Amino acid sequence: MKLYTSSRAPNPRRVLMFMAEKGIAGVGLVPVDLGKEEHRAPAFTDLNPMAQVPVLELDDGRTLAETRAICTYLEGLYPDPNLMGEGFEERAFIEMMDRRCELQLFLRIANAVRHTHPGLAVLEQPQFADFGTAQAEKVRDTVRWLDGVLANRDYVAGERFTIADITAFCALEFARGLMKFRPAEEGFANVQAWRDRLAQRPSAQVL
Amino acid sequence: MKLYTSSRAPNPRRVLMFMAEKGIAGVGLVPVDLGKEEHRAPAFTDLNPMAQVPVLELDDGRTLAETRAICTYLEGLYPDPNLMGEGFEERAFIEMMDRRCELQLFLRIANAVRHTHPGLAVLEQPQFADFGTAQAEKVRDTVRWLDGVLANRDYVAGERFTIADITAFCALEFARGLMKFRPAEEGFANVQAWRDRLAQRPSAQVL
Numbered sequence: 001m002k003l004y005t006s007s008r009a010p011n012p013r014r015v016l017m018f019m020a021e022k023g024i025a026g027v028g029l030v031p032v033d034l035g036k037e038e039h040r041a042p043a044f045t046d047l048n049p050m051a052q053v054p055v056l057e058l059d060d061g062r063t064l065a066e067t068r069a070i071c072t073y074l075e076g077l078y079p080d081p082n083l084m085g086e087g088f089e090e091r092a093f094i095e096m097m098d099r100r101c102e103l104q105l106f107l108r109i110a111n112a113v114r115h116t117h118p119g120l121a122v123l124e125q126p127q128f129a130d131f132g133t134a135q136a137e138k139v140r141d142t143v144r145w146l147d148g149v150l151a152n153r154d155y156v157a158g159e160r161f162t163i164a165d166i167t168a169f170c171a172l173e174f175a176r177g178l179m180k181f182r183p184a185e186e187g188f189a190n191v192q193a194w195r196d197r198l199a200q201r202p203s204a205q206v207l
Numbered sequence: 208m209k210l211y212t213s214s215r216a217p218n219p220r221r222v223l224m225f226m227a228e229k230g231i232a233g234v235g236l237v238p239v240d241l242g243k244e245e246h247r248a249p250a251f252t253d254l255n256p257m258a259q260v261p262v263l264e265l266d267d268g269r270t271l272a273e274t275r276a277i278c279t280y281l282e283g284l285y286p287d288p289n290l291m292g293e294g295f296e297e298r299a300f301i302e303m304m305d306r307r308c309e310l311q312l313f314l315r316i317a318n319a320v321r322h323t324h325p326g327l328a329v330l331e332q333p334q335f336a337d338f339g340t341a342q343a344e345k346v347r348d349t350v351r352w353l354d355g356v357l358a359n360r361d362y363v364a365g366e367r368f369t370i371a372d373i374t375a376f377c378a379l380e381f382a383r384g385l386m387k388f389r390p391a392e393e394g395f396a397n398v399q400a401w402r403d404r405l406a407q408r409p410s411a412q413v414l
Contacts, residue, residue: 064300066306068302072295073295076294089283091279091283092277092280095275095276096271099273100272104257126341128338145256
């Protein structure tokens with residue numbers, strides 16, 4: 001299999017971290033340069049009409065896009081360790097937390113960065129800086145919620161590491177790099193402690 | 208089980224349509240009045256801190272939020288007819304299409320409506336009308352893509368009805384009501400024909 005990816009982009013990082021946690025080796029990485037708009041060239045949009053990385057190319061040539069859908073496929077091929085839930089009940093509750101992290105945290109951070117960062121004007125056309133600034137404020141609301149969640153448990157979806165930790169971690173690392181967002185400085189000690197623990201995992205080093 | 212829902216809101220409609228397709232009966236509906244901000248009252252945010260409908264209350268009292276996570280749970284309890292894929296490979300490809308419909312269609316329509324409709328100012332604080340208008344333009348890009356998909360197949364994710372059809376249908380019905388968006392008038396005949404076929408299903412009548 002081949003993974004089309006972009007170095008340091010947050011969505012590819014989610015898949016790379018997911019693969020590292022499972023010890024999946026042998027997937028070739030094909031770099032896509034977003035700054036040069038390679039993701040909008042026909043050679044790439046033939047693989048994913050949404051013009052987004054990552055994309056997984058299967059051995060039979062079919063291509064699978066959308067970060068979480070790629071993880072669903074890899075979870076099926078490489079079930080251990082389980083990261084998305086055993087059985088439908090646990091899968092549903094982990095999906096709930098993963099979606100909250102994706103829709104209320106990751107997406108707000110992405111909106112804040114893409115609509116306000118001059119270097120990302122090529123990716124977000126047109127930018128709306130006032131919308132981006134308001135989204136950055138809402139990021140704080142979500143991190144406040146997450147801080148409360150992590151007051152009572154060690155991981156986002158419960159007592160073990162799951163895909164929801166990956167989604168939240170990659171979102172907050174993106175915010176750390178491009179919004180200079182530090183949970184401890186904002187008063188979110190539980191999120192900071194969780195983030196610092198996750199940053200020790202070998203999978204967190206893969207970019 | 209009980210489902211906290213709001214009449215005519217698009218996300219609750221996705222779950223109601225999903226249940227109707229499976230013939231799930233006996234789930235009590237608990238109305239939540241978004242106009243009166245009941246979703247922001249502690250009685251509701253105790254069930255879902257994200258202050259969003261729908262929420263499924265299980266028989267043991269636990270609450271499950273997030274539309275697609277609720278569907279994952281119901282698919283496990285009521286496997287027939289299958290709407291989310293048999294086995295991990297089909298599940299992944301259906302999830303890819305469902306996510307495209309949710310993130311590129313549903314969310315853009317929701318952003319367009321919530322940021323521009325005066326009647327939704329209470330739900331979206333603050334509104335950014337210029338961002339909303341730009342999102343409405345991008346809805347056309349996604350419908351153009353969907354029109355191409357439906358040129359070659361009868362349903363969004365392949366040759367059978369799945370959750371991806373529900374997501375796209377509920378998004379476009381929301382756009383029909385609040386943005387007066389008619390696919391045929393925009394030149395998207397395949398989407399219009401698919402929409403008109405889906406509108407004949409009994410599950411499409413549930414609001």
